[in-house]
Amino acid sequence: MNTRKNHAYLMADYFRSYIKIFPHKISQPNFKSILPRLTMNKIQIIVTVFSIIFMSCTEAQQKEVPTFMNNQKNKYYSTTDSNKLKVSNEEWKKQLDPLTYSIAREKGTEYAFSGNYWNHFETGLYRCKACGQALFRSNGKFESSCGWPSFFEPIAPGTLSYAEDHTHGMHRTEVKCGRCDAHLGHVFDDGPAPTYKRYCINSVILDFEGENEVSKTSAAKTNSTDTATFGAGCFWCVEAQLLQLNGVLKVISGYSGGHVKNPSYKEVCTGATGHAEVVQVVYDPSILSYDELLAAFWQTHDPTQLNRQGNDVGTQYRSVIFFHNSEQQDIAEKYKAQLNKEEVFHAPVVTEISAFETFYKAEDYHQDYYNNNASQGYCQFVIAPKLEKFKKVFKDKLKK
Numbered sequence: 453m454n455t456r457k458n459h460a461y462l463m464a465d466y467f468r469s470y471i472k473i474f475p476h477k478i479s480q481p482n483f484k485s486i487l488p489r490l491t492m493n494k495i496q497i498i499v500t501v502f503s504i505i506f507m508s509c510t511e512a513q514q515k516e517v518p519t520f521m522n523n524q525k526n527k528y529y530s531t532t533d534s535n536k537l538k539v540s541n542e543e544w545k546k547q548l549d550p551l552t553y554s555i556a557r558e559k560g561t562e563y564a565f566s567g568n569y570w571n572h573f574e575t576g577l578y579r580c581k582a583c584g585q586a587l588f589r590s591n592g593k594f595e596s597s598c599g600w601p602s603f604f605e606p607i608a609p610g611t612l613s614y615a616e617d618h619t620h621g622m623h624r625t626e627v628k629c630g631r632c633d634a635h636l637g638h639v640f641d642d643g644p645a646p647t648y649k650r651y652c653i654n655s656v657i658l659d660f661e662g663e664n665e666v667s668k669t670s671a672a673k674t675n676s677t678d679t680a681t682f683g684a685g686c687f688w689c690v691e692a693q694l695l696q697l698n699g700v701l702k703v704i705s706g707y708s709g710g711h712v713k714n715p716s717y718k719e720v721c722t723g724a725t726g727h728a729e730v731v732q733v734v735y736d737p738s739i740l741s742y743d744e745l746l747a748a749f750w751q752t753h754d755p756t757q758l759n760r761q762g763n764d765v766g767t768q769y770r771s772v773i774f775f776h777n778s779e780q781q782d783i784a785e786k787y788k789a790q791l792n793k794e795e796v797f798h799a800p801v802v803t804e805i806s807a808f809e810t811f812y813k814a815e816d817y818h819q820d821y822y823n824n825n826a827s828q829g830y831c832q833f834v835i836a837p838k839l840e841k842f843k844k845v846f847k848d849k850l851k852k
């Protein structure tokens with residue numbers, strides 16, 4: 453692992469603009485106390501020495517994590533290929549089990565209250581069981597009494613296709629998988645805000661992919677917690693900082709935004725999996741708002757560096773916000789534009805803002821890294837100073 457060059461010490465100008473954008477969210481820090489007693493050169497030498505020592509420690513600590521088999525359900529099933537499929541019904545009959553075939557290709561309907569997902573509220577992703585395309589997210593699902601899984605929005609606008617359905621003497625809109633044309637169900641105009649749509653979908657045609665540990669938070673049921681996903685370089689540093697905030701319930705280090713299932717740390721470090729090192733933050737929105745969390749996120753790293761943080765170079769260290777719904781997307785885009793307009797940083801903010809798809813929890817030894825390894829050189833000389841600075845900036849928002 454490379455040394456993690458500390459983000460340039462923030463200047464008074466920076467904070468004046470920052471506070472303008474995030475008013476009442478952060479306190480004016482005492483700059484004299486933040487400025488290091490040592491010069492940057494000295495710090496860099498110490499950090500380099502300790503990182504070299506530390507590098508050998510982490511290599512020794514790394515365990516091989518089994519790479520699970522690709523979850524290949526049939527020859528057309530893919531979680532990465534989004535090209536439209538042209539497959540005959542004859543061929544689908546060979547690939548799908550009879551029940552799935554009857555729904556997908558013969559527009560069947562399962563009995564109400566009979567499927568696996570009508571009453572299912574774990575955090576994760578629902579894919580098309582025939583072709584693997586991601587269709588819905590758990591946070592687009594709501595509790596309806598109709599007996600079928602009900603969603604108020606698909607994962608992205610182009611995910612589904614629609615057709616008029618005049619069977620059974622009714623006028624309905626049929627919903628199909630945009631990739632393989634499988635019949636999924638129907639969409640009605642009696643759903644909840646913000647879309648007022650109810651996508652009434654057969655459980656049989658859905659394949660649920662749970663989000664490792666961030667599940668059963670019952671967020672979908674009670675709205676008492678919310679989830680945010682950020683990449684800001686080294687996840688150890690980001691985790692240690694965000695854990696300080698009051699209202700943050702859980703921070704899990706992991707990988708997101710790539711195309712390889714269940715990647716290992718080693719694989720992600722090559723930069724070839726497309727994943728970013730991210731933290732999954734479960735928080736209580738009644739205590740801490742998404743706006744405040746974003747202010748903290750942008751404070752944890754240097755968002756003007758493209759695909760790197762200091763000496764950590766590669767897309768796995770990119771600055772990225774994976775939004776879980778359109779509200780998070782709007783807020784993130786608004787603040788990013790504002791940070792650039794006000795020239796808060798010395799260069800344009802390059803933070804990527806993308807739709808959240810899947811989160812893979814990192815290996816156990818990455819979790820709560822700072823607290824478990826506080827005596828390590830890297831923690832003392834790289835994470836600890838960042839943490840001190842972070843605590844000063846957000847002193848009114850810390851856990852008591």
Ligand SMILES: [Zn+2]
Pocket residue numbers: 580581582583584585629630631632633634
């Ligand atoms: Zn499909």
